[in-house]
Amino acid sequence: MLDATVSYLESPAWQDLPSRIPASKSKKSASASPSMANGNGKANGTAKPRKPASAKRTFEIIIVDDGSTDSTSSSALSLARLKYPTTDIKVVTLEKNIGKGGAVRHGMLHAGGERLLMADADGASRIEDLAALYACMDELEAKDKAGRAVVVGSRAHLVKTEAVVKRSLLRNILMYGLHTILRIVGVGHIRDTQCGFKLFSRSAAQVIFPSQHLPTWIFDVELLLIAKALGIEVGEVPVEWHEVEGSKLNVVTASLQMLRDLVVVRTNMLVGRWRAGEGPGVVIVDSKRGKSGKVE
DSSP states (O other): OHHHHHHHHTSHHHHTSOOEEOGGGTTSOOOOOOEEETTOOOOOOSSEESSOTTOOOOOEEEEEEOSOSSSHHHHHHHHHHHHOTTSOEEEEEOSSOOOHHHHHHHHHHTOOOSEEEEEOTTOOBOGGGHHHHHHHHHHHHTTOTTOOOEEEEEOGGGTTSHHHHTSOHHHHHHHHHHHHHHHHHTOTTOSOSOOSEEEEEHHHHHHHGGGOOOOSTTHHHHHHHHHHHTTOOEEEEEOOBOOOSOOOOOHHHHHHHHHHHHHHHHHHHHTTSSOTTOOSOEEEEETTTTEEEEEO
């Protein structure tokens, strides 16, 4: 996945892709950039060209190792040093396993991009689909004065294809059950909440992720509920996806945990214990804008 990501982000296909910026920001100069926490991404808006034709699009890649017991961190560091010595690659090793949601939040809150892409490290999604997410975000950012927007990669169009049909009966039953519950808790307008390929504008990420509480697999739903509560528009774009073998996830146990966590997050939000725009963390200074933000 690292090979594919670096190759694409350095290629003319990405570097020459038009990027646009909202009229309210068009007088400010900035370089476009992607960022990746377990994936992350960088750039901005709509209305006028974002960068001169001669400017190079910059990016950083953040690999978050969630307290694994294998050689993920050392392998990533070796690959970065030997194969990509001039590429901005950061490897974060968490001392304890805190869950996928906690790992992604850590990466997102320490990313420096104008747009931040979270992507699963198994390569189930294609990095080339980032272009489609960017195009959608250009449109959404133009509608928000603060440039806040979220675009989610969606596999909903694959439901009738072999990629899903050939799954086990149990997996498909649980999938449809989850969709029903998601409609009940308030994110039924998003057809695929769980695809690990989501793009956030920096201004959206800085208010959503500090409010995130769940470190578990269902954290995506909490992010979308927070975005909805804050009035941040969410777009959904079809992406290519293939199932990658080797998952150690117990489907039944994970599903029960998801159900429990959905009840926890919805209850806490309904009673006002968890409020969008508030959450765990300490205050840091965003050196790019001189404003304070929260980071775990």
